[in-house]
């Protein structure tokens with residue numbers, strides 16, 4: 001069964017957007033995964049299909065109504081749907097490569113995209129939505145965040161990346177950032193490719209890459225080293 005992504009959104013026309021191109025687009029066309037974008041406004045109230053209202057307690061902006069979002073969720077899910085129900089939210093758990101890998105191994109994702117000031121807290125509770133953040137900054141809506149999550153998952157689906165694009169040695173895959181990459185020309189404005197990489201000595205190349213990964217991680221993201229499982233830490 002293909003990996004399935006559903007996005008509940010006020011802007012279904014944003015999808016597939018960039019997901020329809022390149023790696024993810026080819027995989028979508030090939031049926032490796034499927035995407036359904038459903039309009040929350042179809043469940044809006046009255047002839048104006050209202051989906052939001054002013055925040056209880058006052059303050060700026062609008063809040064997406066719990067009843068409207070719940071109706072959209074209920075119409076889009078079936079009892080046997082095992083996919084995690086996510087809400088894109090700056091308050092959520094930070095998305096990591098580890099979580100992406102776990103999501104890619106599962107049946108897919110069901111994602112609610114917020115707009116305005118976000119969604120009424122009661123629907124988050126009542127429909128058991130798990131809040132996921134893509135980083136410590138605020139976007140204007142959950143759609144781009146959902147696309148980030150979906151893109152990261154889809155490229156890991158079997159067959160999506162060829163052997164040449166394999167994700168095995170990438171940043172975060174073993175708790176380290178990726179080593180520097182080079183390609184032709186051999187001399188670029190007087191900067192040459194490190195000798196070891198053109199030596200053909202595979203063990204030396206692997207050792208060099210490992211050392212570079214550790215050096216980069218140490219200087220740029222020491223937090224990654226600190227949080228690695230003890231057995232993985234070969235820097236000591």
Ligand code: SAH
Pocket residue numbers: 087088089090091112113114115116117118119132133134135136137138139140141142143145
């Ligand atoms: N008032 C909210 C921000 C609302 S932004 C707050 O202060 O927390 C509007 C919508 O954009 C959110 O409901 C969410 O779906 C999405 N969004 C914004 N930033 C995001 C982020 N960093 N990660 C995931 N989704 C985000």
